Amino acid sequence: MREVLADLSLVAAKDLRIEFRSRVLANQVAPFALLVLVLFGVALDADQRTLRSFAPGLFWVAVLLCALLAVQRSVAVERADDAVVGLRLSGMSPSALFLGKATAVLVQLLVLEVLLTGGIIVLYRSSVEDVALLVLTGLTAGVAVAAAGTLYGAMAAGLGVRETLLPILLLPVLAPVLIGATRAFDDALGAAAVDGWAWLVLLAGLAVVLTLVGALAYRVLVED
Amino acid sequence: MTHLGYLLSGWGIALGVLAIYALRLVRRGRRLSARVPPAHRRWMQSPGTSGD
Amino acid sequence: MSVVELRGVVAVLGRFPALAGLDLTVAAGETVLVQGPNGGGKSTLLRLCAGLVVPTRGEARVLGFDLVVERHAVRRRVGLLGHATGLYDDLTVAENVIFWARAAGLGRAAEARANWALGRLGLDGPLADQAVRTVSAGQRRRTSLAALAVRRPDLWLLDEPHAGLDQEGRDVVDDLIGEAVAAGATVIVSSHELDRVRRLSPRVVTLAGGTLVGDRLGVVRDA
Amino acid sequence: MDILATESRITTGSRGTRLLGLAALAGVLALLVFAFVLTDPDVRTHPTSGEEFGQFDAVRLLYLHVPMAILTYAAYALCAAASAGYLLRRTPWWDVTAHAAAEVGTLVCALVLVTGSIWGRPVWNTWWEWGDVRLMTTLLLFLLFLGYLALRRAAVDPESAARPAAVVALVAVLDIPLVNRSVEWWENRTLHQKSTLAELKIEDLTLFTLVLGIVVFGLVVTWLLLHRFRVGWLERAEVTHGIDRAIAERRGVASTTGVDSTVGQTREES
Numbered sequence: 001m002r003e004v005l006a007d008l009s010l011v012a013a014k015d016l017r018i019e020f021r022s023r024v025l026a027n028q029v030a031p032f033a034l035l036v037l038v039l040f041g042v043a044l045d046a047d048q049r050t051l052r053s054f055a056p057g058l059f060w061v062a063v064l065l066c067a068l069l070a071v072q073r074s075v076a077v078e079r080a081d082d083a084v085v086g087l088r089l090s091g092m093s094p095s096a097l098f099l100g101k102a103t104a105v106l107v108q109l110l111v112l113e114v115l116l117t118g119g120i121i122v123l124y125r126s127s128v129e130d131v132a133l134l135v136l137t138g139l140t141a142g143v144a145v146a147a148a149g150t151l152y153g154a155m156a157a158g159l160g161v162r163e164t165l166l167p168i169l170l171l172p173v174l175a176p177v178l179i180g181a182t183r184a185f186d187d188a189l190g191a192a193a194v195d196g197w198a199w200l201v202l203l204a205g206l207a208v209v210l211t212l213v214g215a216l217a218y219r220v221l222v223e224d
Numbered sequence: 225m226t227h228l229g230y231l232l233s234g235w236g237i238a239l240g241v242l243a244i245y246a247l248r249l250v251r252r253g254r255r256l257s258a259r260v261p262p263a264h265r266r267w268m269q270s271p272g273t274s275g276d
Numbered sequence: 277m278s279v280v281e282l283r284g285v286v287a288v289l290g291r292f293p294a295l296a297g298l299d300l301t302v303a304a305g306e307t308v309l310v311q312g313p314n315g316g317g318k319s320t321l322l323r324l325c326a327g328l329v330v331p332t333r334g335e336a337r338v339l340g341f342d343l344v345v346e347r348h349a350v351r352r353r354v355g356l357l358g359h360a361t362g363l364y365d366d367l368t369v370a371e372n373v374i375f376w377a378r379a380a381g382l383g384r385a386a387e388a389r390a391n392w393a394l395g396r397l398g399l400d401g402p403l404a405d406q407a408v409r410t411v412s413a414g415q416r417r418r419t420s421l422a423a424l425a426v427r428r429p430d431l432w433l434l435d436e437p438h439a440g441l442d443q444e445g446r447d448v449v450d451d452l453i454g455e456a457v458a459a460g461a462t463v464i465v466s467s468h469e470l471d472r473v474r475r476l477s478p479r480v481v482t483l484a485g486g487t488l489v490g491d492r493l494g495v496v497r498d499a
Numbered sequence: 500m501d502i503l504a505t506e507s508r509i510t511t512g513s514r515g516t517r518l519l520g521l522a523a524l525a526g527v528l529a530l531l532v533f534a535f536v537l538t539d540p541d542v543r544t545h546p547t548s549g550e551e552f553g554q555f556d557a558v559r560l561l562y563l564h565v566p567m568a569i570l571t572y573a574a575y576a577l578c579a580a581a582s583a584g585y586l587l588r589r590t591p592w593w594d595v596t597a598h599a600a601a602e603v604g605t606l607v608c609a610l611v612l613v614t615g616s617i618w619g620r621p622v623w624n625t626w627w628e629w630g631d632v633r634l635m636t637t638l639l640l641f642l643l644f645l646g647y648l649a650l651r652r653a654a655v656d657p658e659s660a661a662r663p664a665a666v667v668a669l670v671a672v673l674d675i676p677l678v679n680r681s682v683e684w685w686e687n688r689t690l691h692q693k694s695t696l697a698e699l700k701i702e703d704l705t706l707f708t709l710v711l712g713i714v715v716f717g718l719v720v721t722w723l724l725l726h727r728f729r730v731g732w733l734e735r736a737e738v739t740h741g742i743d744r745a746i747a748e749r750r751g752v753a754s755t756t757g758v759d760s761t762v763g764q765t766r767e768e769s
Contacts, residue, residue, distance in 0.1 A: 003381070010378050014364070021366040021407070082360035086423070089326060090379040091352030151670075155663040159653050168649050169667060172642040173674055176681040183684070202681060209673065217666045220586060226540065226555040227621050234560045234617040238567070238610045239527065242719060245606055249726045253511030256733035260740055262509075288742055290655045296749040332742075485749045 004096040011092070011100025016107060018077055025108050029069050033112050036062040037119045051124040053192065056185030059120050060178050063113060063145065068167055070108050071149035074101055075157040088222060098150060098218035102211070106146035113138045126189045133196050134188040140200060141181035143207040148173050151214040154221055177206055277340070279304050279431055279462040280325055284334035287324050294320035296486035297334065302464065307457055307476050310466040312483035318466040319359070321483060322433040325464065327351040339430055352380070355429030357437055361420035363408045369419045370394060370404040376423035386426075393422040397448055413440045418448070425452060432456055432463040438472060450476060511729035519722050526715035533708040534562040558705075560618040566712035568611045568637070570720045574604030575640065577724075579672035582665035591735050594661040597668060598651060599727035603720060605644045612641060635682040636675060643671035657735060 019025055040058045044050055051058075078084040087097060117134070120126045128134055149170060156165040180203045187196025280302035287295040295317045302308050310318050323329045325338050327347035336343035341350045363372045373394055377386035394400050397418045408416060417440050424432070432453065438446050446469075453463050453476055465477070482490030512520075541558040542551055578600035585593035615634065616626045628634055647667045654660030 006383075007379070010375070014367070014375055017371070018364055018366045077364065080365065081363050082358065083362045083364060085328065085356065085358060085360070086362040086376060087379070088328065089351045089354065089356060090376070091348075091381055092379055151666075155650070155666065158663060159650065159655075159660065165646075165649060165653055168642075169646040172639050172646060173670060175639050176674065176677045179681045199684070202677075202684070206677060209677070213670060213673065217670075220662050220666060227557040230557060230617050230621055231535075231559055234614045235531075235563055237617075238563055238614055241606070241610060242723070246723060246726070249723065249730055250510065250512070253726060253730050253733065254509065256730060256737060257509035257511065260733050260736045286746060290659075291738060291741060291745070293742055293746045293749055296746040485751075486746075487750055 004093060004099070007092040007096035008100040008103065011097055012103040012107075015074060015077065015101060015104030019073075019104070019108065024073050025070070025111065029066050029073075029108075030112060030115055032069065033062055033066045033116055034119055036065055037116065037123055041123055048125055052126055055120045055124040055126045056189055056191050057178075057182045058124070059116055059185060060141070060181045062116055063109065063141075063181075064171065064174060064178065066112050067105070067109060067145045067149050068170065070105050070112075071153040071170070072163065072166065074105050074150065075153040079157055094219040094222045095215040097222070098154075098215050099211075101154075102143075102146045102150040102214065105150055106142050109142045109146055110138065113142060120189075126191070128188065129190040130188045130196065133184060133200065137181055137184040137188060137196070137200055137203065140203040140207050141177055141184075144177045144203065144210050145174060147207065147210040147214045148177075151210075151217055151221075154218065158221060173210075177203065180206065277304050278302060278337075279306070279339055280464070281337040282324075282331075282334065283336075285324070285331045285336050286333035287320055287329050288332045289320065289329070294329075294486055295324065295331075298483075298487055300481065300488055300491075302462060304462055305457060305460060306479065307453065307463045307465070309477045309480045310464060310483060311468070311480060312489070316483040317486040318483050319435050320486075322356060322435050322464060322466060323358070325350075325431065325433055326354045326356040328356070353429060354431040354433055355424040355427050356433045356435070357420060357424055358435050361416050363416065363419055363423070365409040366407060368405050368407055369399055369411060369415070372408055372419055373399075373422045373426060377426040380427045382426070389426045390422070393425045396425065396452065397422045398444075414442055414445050417441060418445060421449065421452065425456075428459075428461075430461055432461055432465075434463065434465045434467075436467055437465060438467055438469050446472065511726050511733070516722060516725050519718060519725070523715065523718035523722050526711075526718055530562065530708070530711055530715045533704075533711055534559050538562075538704050538708050554622050557618055557621045560614060562708050562712045564611060564614040564618055565709060566716040567607050567614065568633075569713055570716050571604055571608040571611050571637070571640075574600045574607060574720060574724070575644070575672060578604060578644075578668050582668040585661060585665045586669075591661075591732075594657075594665070595728055595731035595735060597665065598657075598731050599724050601644055601647050601651075601664075601668060603723045603727055605641065605648060606723075607716075607720060608637065608641045608644065611637060632679060632682045636679045639678050640671065640675060643667075643674060647671065656738060657731075658738075 037058065040054075040062075041051060044054065078087065117128075117138075121128070152166060152170045152173070156169060159165065180199045183192075183194050184196040184199040184203065186192040187194050187199070278301050280300060282298050282300045285295055285298045286293055298317070298321065300321075310321060312318055320329060324331065324336065324343065327338065327343060327350035330347070331343055338350045339353055341347075343350065364375070367375065370390065373390040374387055377390045377393075380386075382389055391400070394404055399415065399418055399422060403411065403415065408419060411419070417437075421437065434453070437449050437453075441449065450472065453465070457463055457476075463477075478493060480490070480492050481488060482492075538559070540556045541554040543553040544551055578597050581593045581597035581600060585597060615637075619628065620626050647664060650664055650667060651657075651660050
C-alpha cells in the first residue's frame, strides 16, 4: 500500500511538473475553456436569464471538452518518446500508475473548474448560493471524469487512434456524471430548485465505481 | 386502418434492415469461407461425426 | 544457468511474424552481439526478452521466468535501450534519471545512484540541469543509458546503443557494458558496428527472416 | 434441391442454422398475420364522455418494438457476460461471441430507437421525448456500443482489440443502472408504460402476439448471432492461416538470404 502511494505520487508529481514546465494547460487548455464559455454566450444570444439558468450545464460541457484535451495531453506525454515502455518495465503496479496519471489530470481539471467558475460568475452572472456543495461537486465529478478519462485515454492510445476514438468512447460513459454534476450545480448556483446533495451522493458513487474499475482495468490494458 | 404510414415505415425499416444485414453476413461468410481451410470451420460437420 | 532460453519462438506483431521460429540460448554472464539485415527480427528479439512482446508459439524463458505467464517478473529485472530514448522532453537530464531510479523502486538510494550514473556517462555539471528537449541527440542517448544503468538490471538489452554517439560516447558505452558484465550481468547487443562490439563479445548471432541463421563463437579475426 | 442438405458449397450455414432460418422466416410471416390481421386496434371508450381514445392501429408497432427492445438488452447482457468470460479465460471463443453480440445488439438497438420514435409520433405526439428514462438509457447504451464497435474497427488485428473491448463492454453495461438512475431523477416523468402499456387492455390475443413477437425476434437474433459469430471466427481463422503462411514465407526468405548458417564466418567478414 505504501509502495502504491509512493508510486502514485511519483507519477502524479512527474506529470504535474511536466505540465508546469510546458504550460500546455495555461497556454492552450485554459484559453480554450474560456472560449467555449464565450461561444455558448454568443450562440445562446446573450440573454442573461437564459445564460444564468443554463450556466451549470454549459459549465460541465466545457469541463468535459477540456477534459478531453487534458487526457490527450496526459497520454501524449508518455507516448512522445515511448516513455510508456519504461513505465511497463519499471515494476510499478499498473493500479498505482493509473491513480498517479488520474491524480495529475484531476489537479488540472480542478484548476480549470476554478477558472470556469469565475467565468460563469462574470460572464453569465451566476451567483454561488452553496459554496460547500459547489466545491464538493466540483471535486467529486472531477474524480469521476479524471478516472474515466485516464482509463479510456490509455485504451485509445494503445490502439494508436487516440484523437478520434477517445471522445466517442469517453463521453457516453460520462453522461451520468454530466447529468449529476449539472443538477448539483443547479442547486449550488440557485439555477433550479433541486436537491443538489442527493445528486452529490450519486456523483460520489460514480466517482468510486469509475476509479475502482479504472484501477483494475488498467492492469488488464497495460499487461502487454 | 389508422396510422398506416407509421406502421408501414416502422415494420418496413425494421424487417428491411434485418434482411439486408442478414444478406451481408451470409455474403461475408461465403467470401471468408473460401479463404480459410475447412479445418477451421468447425460447424461444417457431416451428420454423424461428433462435435469439435 | 541460461538467462535466455528460446525454443521455436514465434512472435507476431499485428499480422506480421517478426520472429518465425527462433531458437537461442544465452548463458549467464555472456555478451552476445545480434546482427542481421533490417527487418530480420533483432529489435523484436530484444523486446521479447524484455517481456514486452508475448511469444505466440514456442517456449521462452528469460532469467528463469516463463515469458507467457511471468512476464512481470522479467520486466523489472531487465533494462532495455530501444530506438526511442524513453525520456520526458520537459524534464531536465537529472530529473529524468532520478525519476526512472525512483520508478525502479530505489527509494532513498535513488538520488545517489542517479548521480553516480550521470557522472559515469559524463552528464554531470551544467548539462544535468538542462531540459532534455534542448540537449543533443547523443546526450539524449546517454541520458537514456544512465536511466537504464541506475536500474542495475540482470539482463541488458541494447538496441543499437552506439547509434548517434561520438567516439567518446561509444567508448563510455563499451566501458559500461564491460562493467555490467564484470558485475555478473548478461548483455545482448544489436549493432551494425561489428568491429566495435566484437571487442566486447566473442559470440555473434545472426538473425534473418525472424530465425537464427548464424551463431558463431570464435576469435575475432582482425582485418 | 433440398436446401436442408449439407451442401458442399462453403458458407457459414449449417443444417441447424438453415432450420433455424426457416423457422424464423415462418415466424415473421405468422407474426405479421397476428399483428396486422388477428389483433384488434387499441380503441377505448371514455367512461363518462363516451369519446373514443387509445393508440388505435399504432399499437401494432409495439409487437415489433417491444420484443426488439427486450432482445437488445439480452444481446448486450450476452456481450457483457462473454466479455467477462474473455477476461477470465482469454480464449478467442469468448471474444468473438462478445463482438457478435455487440454488433447484432447495436443493430437491433438502432431499430428499437427508430421504431420507438415512429410509434411515439402518433401516440405521444413527439418523435423524441427527453427525460424519458428508457429512451435516454437506450440511446446512451446505443452510443456506448457505437464506441465499442468503433474501437473494434480501429484495431489493426482482432487480437489486440480484445481486451480493451472487453473492458469497454463491461463499463458500458455497468453504466446502465447508473444512467437509468440518473435519468430517472433528472426529470421525474416517464411516459413509458405508466401512460401507455399499463393502460393498454392486455387481452389474451394481444399478450399472445407480444410473446410470439419475442419468440420470433429471438429466433431472428439467434440466427444473426450464430452467423455473425461464424464470420468473426472465420476472420480469426484467416488471420491465423495468414500468419502460418507468413511464417513459412519468412523462413523461406531466411534460408535464401545467403547468410552462412554454419558455424564459421559470415559473409560480411570476408
